Amino acid sequence: MFTSVVVxxxxxxxxxxxxxxxxLGIESVAVHTDADAGASxxxxxxxxxxxxxxxxxxxxxxxxxxxxxxxxxxGYGFLSERASLASAxxxxxxxxxGPPPAAIDAMGDKIRAKAIxxxxxxxxxxxxxxxxxxxxxxxxxxxxxxxxxLLKPSAGGGGKGMRRVxxxxxxxxxxxxxxxxxxxxxxxxxxxxxxxxxRPRHIEIQVFADRHxxxxxxxxxxxxxxxxxxxxxxxxxxxxxxxxxxxAMGASAVAAARSCGYVxxxxxxxxxxxxxxxxxxxxEMNTRLQVEHPVTEMVTGIDLVEWQLRVAAGEALPLAQDxxxxxxxxxxARVYAEDPxxxxxxxxxxxxxxxxxxxxxxxxxxxxxxxxxxxGTGFDPMLSKVIAWGPDRxxxxxxxxxxxxxxxxxxxxxxxxxxxxxxxxxxxxxGRLDTELVDRVASALAEPGxxxxxxxxxxxxxxxxxxxxxxxxxxxxxxxxxxPGGWRLGTPAETVWQVRLSGRSVTLGVTGRASAAxxxxxxxxxxxxxxxxxxxxxxxxxxxxxxxAAGGSTxxxxxxxxxNELWLGRGGDAWRVVPDPALLPGAxxxxxxxxxxxxxxxxxxxxxxxxxxxxxxxxxxxxTVEAMKMEHVVAAPAAGTVTSIPVTVGRxxxxxxxxxxxxxxxxxxxxxxxxxxSP
Numbered sequence: 310m311f312t313s314v315v316v317x318x319x320x321x322x323x324x325x326x327x328x329x330x331x332x333l334g335i336e337s338v339a340v341h342t343d344a345d346a347g348a349s350x351x352x353x354x355x356x357x358x359x360x361x362x363x364x365x366x367x368x369x370x371x372x373x374x375x376x377x378x379x380x381x382x383x384g385y386g387f388l389s390e391r392a393s394l395a396s397a398x399x400x401x402x403x404x405x406x407g408p409p410p411a412a413i414d415a416m417g418d419k420i421r422a423k424a425i426x427x428x429x430x431x432x433x434x435x436x437x438x439x440x441x442x443x444x445x446x447x448x449x450x451x452x453x454x455x456x457x458x459l460l461k462p463s464a465g466g467g468g469k470g471m472r473r474v475x476x477x478x479x480x481x482x483x484x485x486x487x488x489x490x491x492x493x494x495x496x497x498x499x500x501x502x503x504x505x506x507x508r509p510r511h512i513e514i515q516v517f518a519d520r521h522x523x524x525x526x527x528x529x530x531x532x533x534x535x536x537x538x539x540x541x542x543x544x545x546x547x548x549x550x551x552x553x554x555x556x557a558m559g560a561s562a563v564a565a566a567r568s569c570g571y572v573x574x575x576x577x578x579x580x581x582x583x584x585x586x587x588x589x590x591x592x593e594m595n596t597r598l599q600v601e602h603p604v605t606e607m608v609t610g611i612d613l614v615e616w617q618l619r620v621a622a623g624e625a626l627p628l629a630q631d632x633x634x635x636x637x638x639x640x641x642a643r644v645y646a647e648d649p650x651x652x653x654x655x656x657x658x659x660x661x662x663x664x665x666x667x668x669x670x671x672x673x674x675x676x677x678x679x680x681x682x683x684x685g686t687g688f689d690p691m692l693s694k695v696i697a698w699g700p701d702r703x704x705x706x707x708x709x710x711x712x713x714x715x716x717x718x719x720x721x722x723x724x725x726x727x728x729x730x731x732x733x734x735x736x737x738x739x740g741r742l743d744t745e746l747v748d749r750v751a752s753a754l755a756e757p758g759x760x761x762x763x764x765x766x767x768x769x770x771x772x773x774x775x776x777x778x779x780x781x782x783x784x785x786x787x788x789x790x791x792x793p794g795g796w797r798l799g800t801p802a803e804t805v806w807q808v809r810l811s812g813r814s815v816t817l818g819v820t821g822r823a824s825a826a827x828x829x830x831x832x833x834x835x836x837x838x839x840x841x842x843x844x845x846x847x848x849x850x851x852x853x854x855x856x857x858a859a860g861g862s863t864x865x866x867x868x869x870x871x872x873n874e875l876w877l878g879r880g881g882d883a884w885r886v887v888p889d890p891a892l893l894p895g896a897x898x899x900x901x902x903x904x905x906x907x908x909x910x911x912x913x914x915x916x917x918x919x920x921x922x923x924x925x926x927x928x929x930x931x932x933t934v935e936a937m938k939m940e941h942v943v944a945a946p947a948a949g950t951v952t953s954i955p956v957t958v959g960r961x962x963x964x965x966x967x968x969x970x971x972x973x974x975x976x977x978x979x980x981x982x983x984x985x986x987s988p
Contacts, residue, residue, distance in 0.1 A: 320677030661869030912936030
């Protein structure tokens, strides 16, 4: 066995591998860039080595050699599926904890992989290779396969660059976008065209092989709950498969592994029609550990990273196929820095407060973040994973929902609240899954309902009122003259705030003290006319949470604050409260520009498609913003004339920063900021 292992990754991925290394008494060596010198994975390691880039083969190998390590574990993501890194590690006299370079190379090209496994008798999705073809020829091939089709980068996975096309007129634009994203993410713009399977379910099989000719599968994982072709909820076992189907798919997965001389942990992914579960088709093989591997670990009791280490060290697999047992049910939810209300666009910001469900029975948290850290736009937006096990599926679902409800991530948008609502969806609860389910329910589940929004407004008003009394707690004497705007002779004055509450304009009024107040909530900037009063009180607990009593109920809220931003958290959801932009200095000047079109996410300007003076039609591309390897096109909201493009290619932009200004046809008066009515 090894004495020292370099993990060529960061965040949650590295920390997960460190945990097994520690359990086995093996030294863990982290690598980090300058930007990550204070990252959580660095603190969790036994030693750390600085590198220039996570994507540099030379940097990784040099770090491993300088650290005197025995082996390199690539984790998942970055260079984990690059045969060049595996070859370089072995050439340096170190052990590569992964499959042979030849197997990575064979399965890393989806076109070649399909041909190899098909020759081994594994069923594949009908499609066509776009290798060496022009965009026009790829479009012709797609039409020959038959719409709808799925465009997929041949060189990579993770959903990046994948595009479903149903309209022949959009084919060329979608092909160009898919090629651009594939080139940016994988350095190769070759595409694969596949027929779209109706009501598809995504089921993958975990396989393992050793250097002695043995190969087994460890059951399946259902990964049908996805957005942007990326998984957000995974479970084991699948509700779709019978024992006979599981055995058949497992045998096909093992055949796929054997077909390329595989060694180590791998995942064979299949697409299955919910209407015809007997038919399954090979999609691809991931030549690495998967993000969702914990659900397999929880139902098999096997530490997959330990198996990887032992197989890489030359040991035989500890179990034969008939020794593999599945116990209970496990479900994983991926926590992402993203905004479900904005189409799951990536988010960024400081982590002001973090509460993770680390001490709940049957719940596991694999996390790569820490309170006080910052989520940037340079890496994948996944923050952590919450995994729950139960003796059956309903028990696992209940544990996972409760764990998510007890979580809080404040300071940056996340999908925690959305995940809780998704798991409560009737179709999800019943196991009626397909890869389009999230798209169908996303808009309805993106935000909590109106009662929760009103409760957040009340909590915000009390938090603001408490802030007027620095350091005060209920029961302490506070000089009324020291409380600005909250007291006067005669009738108590009402303190009023106009704020943006998660994108909505809200007017808040507080009369009295936070420990015994009357709260009024008005929509928009129209003020508090006719808004009813609500008796409420707020106080801080010893742990810094705010306890709000209002309307006959008592709720506990987590609180985070930075600058002008106030964040409130409850039940996994988070609300951002900021001063209304209309009241900020310079707001009038900003709106005088008329018709600002703003960035829906923090990122970098990838392309500018228009110039000042250009006439545009509604929906015409203005600017493309990229963040975390994902592109988003910002379009003209109406026909008119571009009066300003204040950004340039390569410039970083913030959330809601003005990208362009369009004067709609027929309008001469200034228009409000387009972002004001967005969630």
